Amino acid sequence: MPGKKRGKQTVVFHNPPVITSSASIVGPDEGKGPFGSYFDQVLPDYMFGEKTWEKAESKMLREAVKLAINKANLKEDDIEVILAGDLLNQTISANYAARDLSLPLLGLYGACSTMAESLLLGAMLVDGGFFSKVVAATSSHHHTAERQFRFPTEQGVQPTVTTQWTATAAGAVVLQSEGSGPRITAATVGKVVDMGQKDMSNMGSAMAPAAVDTIKAHLDDLKRSPDYYDLILTGDLGKIGKAIAEELFVVKGIVPKPFYNDCGVLLYDENQDVNAGGSGCGCAACMLCGPLLKKMQEGSLKKLLLVATGALMSPTSMFQGESIPCVAHAVAVEMN
Missing domain, CATH: 3.40.47.40 (Stage V sporulation protein AD)
Known part of the structure; x- marks a missing residue:
């Protein structure tokens, strides 16, 4: 069988992993966008019932993972490893979400590229036969990112025209070696x-x-x-x-x-x-x-x-x- 590497930077998968389910949770502004009806859950506010924005972000990630697992007709114990990350120092959203789920974690930091990185590495693990049921996930929160990288939103600092709005959102997919789906x-x-x-x-x-x-x-x-x-x-x-x-x-x-x-x-x-x-x-x-x-x-x-x-x-x-x-x-x- 020929190797899986193509060219300098690309791999192809001989047994392409299946995305058997996905889940998404977004904040109020994201829910008002053109794709609001496509998301599984739109939060009414940025706190999600928590005392801090950071705790709210971790909860978003945890709940998105749980929902994706449930939609795949699996139990949490069926998942062999979570690949996840976020924007916060020491990827605390992913760390605490995995703690609450009591599942093995490979924490990742690729900044905003983390969703693709988790999918890429998760696909390698499944295609390579190391695992058969993997979750790839990530999250961000507008207020946690502003507080860490720019200015706390309470200060009312005016953004420039080039400034982007950090999405309050979490997404998770279940990757499996078998099943139907993309x-x-x-x-x-x-x-x-x-x-x-x-x-x-x-x-x-x-x-x-x-x-x-x-x-x-x-x-x-x-x-x-x-x-x-x-x-x-x-x-x-x-x-x-x-x-x-x-x-x-x-x-x-x-x-x-x-x-x-x-x-x-x-x-x-x-x-x-x-x-x-x-x-x-x-x-x-x-x-x-x-x-x-x-x-x-x-x-x-x-x-x-x-x-x-x-x-x-x-x-x-x-x-x-x-x-x-x-x-x-x-x-x-x-x-x-």
Whole structure:
């Protein structure tokens, strides 16, 4: 049997893992967007019955995992490992969610690329025969991210036009070696790309080059044209990053339009006050686990390339004047 690696950065799966279920929980603003009816649960407020936003985020992640497991007709003890992460220091949302579930955890940090990273690694574990039932999940919360990376929202600091709105959302999928549903057929591990951008309020422009680099690597490694996919979807570049990516596509000689869009653009309505669009781990996670997988089940979407993007800085690196290194991972999801 030929090896699974293709080109420099891509792997194909001989026994493509099946996404047997998914679940999504979103905050009030995300529920008001154009895909509000596709999410499993829309929270009435940001606290989710907890005393802090951080506890609310962990609860969102935990409940999304539980719901995905239940929808797969499994018990929590059936899950062999959770691959999860979030934006907070030491990935505390995932850590405490896994503690409450009493399940093995592989904690991940890829910033906003974490959903694709968890899917990529989970698919490798299942395809390799190491596990047969895995959960991939992630979350973000607007107020927890603002408090950690920018300014506490209570201060009322005015955002710039380039600032993106961190999504309050969690998504989880169950990956199994057998079953029916969309399959993860290939994945591309992204390289860290740093163009020297230092503005934390303009994340889309920082991440766009990494997204385009990974998309080009994926297409080159698999010798595919962009129109192989019904949709190529980046994670959270927002309006500004999406426009930059479209310019870079031309420079790189790939023109995926009209097959290209961005979760940060799609998640919110144009009339919502989210500045340059959505971001955060939960942005790509809820779009995948809500509307995208449902559209695949309905048959209106058959081949999807999800390219979640992440800015790998921290408050410490920003205080030290460092630039923003970024990464993007790509996961191909296909219906038979």
